[in-house]
Amino acid sequence: xxxKIRKVRVEDSERVAEICRNGWLDTxxxxxxxxxxxxxxxxxxxxxxxxxxxxxxxxxxxAVADNIVAGVIGGGMISSRDNEIFVFxxxxxxxxxxxxxxxxxxxxxxxxxxxxxVQWASVQEGNSPGMPFYESNGFxxxxxxxTDTGTGEVQRSLRMKRELE
Numbered sequence: 001x002x003x004k005i006r007k008v009r010v011e012d013s014e015r016v017a018e019i020c021r022n023g024w025l026d027t028x029x030x031x032x033x034x035x036x037x038x039x040x041x042x043x044x045x046x047x048x049x050x051x052x053x054x055x056x057x058x059x060x061x062x063a064v065a066d067n068i069v070a071g072v073i074g075g076g077m078i079s080s081r082d083n084e085i086f087v088f089x090x091x092x093x094x095x096x097x098x099x100x101x102x103x104x105x106x107x108x109x110x111x112x113x114x115x116x117x118v119q120w121a122s123v124q125e126g127n128s129p130g131m132p133f134y135e136s137n138g139f140x141x142x143x144x145x146x147t148d149t150g151t152g153e154v155q156r157s158l159r160m161k162r163e164l165e
Contacts, residue, residue, distance in 0.1 A: 001065050003099055005106040008059045008072060013051035015069040016059060021045040023089030027124040028155075036151040058086055060110065063094070063103045070094035073107045083108075083116035083164075095129060104137060108164060117164050125156040138162040 008016065021041050028037065043049065053059055059074035071090040078084045085107070090100050108119060121139060123130045139160040147155045 001097075003070075003102065004064045005061055005103055006064060008054055008062045008074070010051055010054055012062055012069055012072075013054060014047040016054070016062065016072045017045045017047045017050040019069065019072055019089050019091050020050065020087060022092060026092070027127040027130060029126070031124070031126055032149065032153055032155060033151055036149045036153055036155075039151065040149075061103060061106055063090075063099045065094055065097075065099060071099055071103050073103050075107065075111070077111065077114055077116060078120070080115055081117045082120060083111040083114075083118070084120040088121070100133060101137065112164055119162050119164055121160045122157040123160055125158055131158070134160050 024041065024045065025037060050059070053074070057076065059072060060076075061073050062069045063071040069091075071094060072087065073085060074087040075083060075085040085104075088100070088104070090103075108116075111119070119139075120142075121134055122145060123134055125144070139162045142159040142161045145157045145159055147157070149155050
């Protein structure tokens, strides 16, 4: 399988939306109501919203495996030295192949050139694919962030951090 990491393009919006929608739904699984899931996916992961966010620079790179977009990562600088991953998902059938690690590496090198020395990520509490990945890549737990969903629920994310060399 040939893997390429490249900058995300507007024409990737539909596939990126699909990967993010499925990835986010996998991470929240049965922890949040169907009402909130529909609301959140309908806001963040439509092809139109993803296209808008690609144009704004919120999405950074995609992994392409045999000419198919297999994963996406996005983020930016949140201070002069801090970089944050805003979105990072792999298509289900491309997980556990080392592609995500390559995507993270290219993303990280890009932001190190912009002055990043610390990198942050929020991981949904109970995200069994995500936590081991981040931990194996040097991230460690910092805090719990609770967000009111507007549906009477609280979404809990684990704030993870790593120092960049």
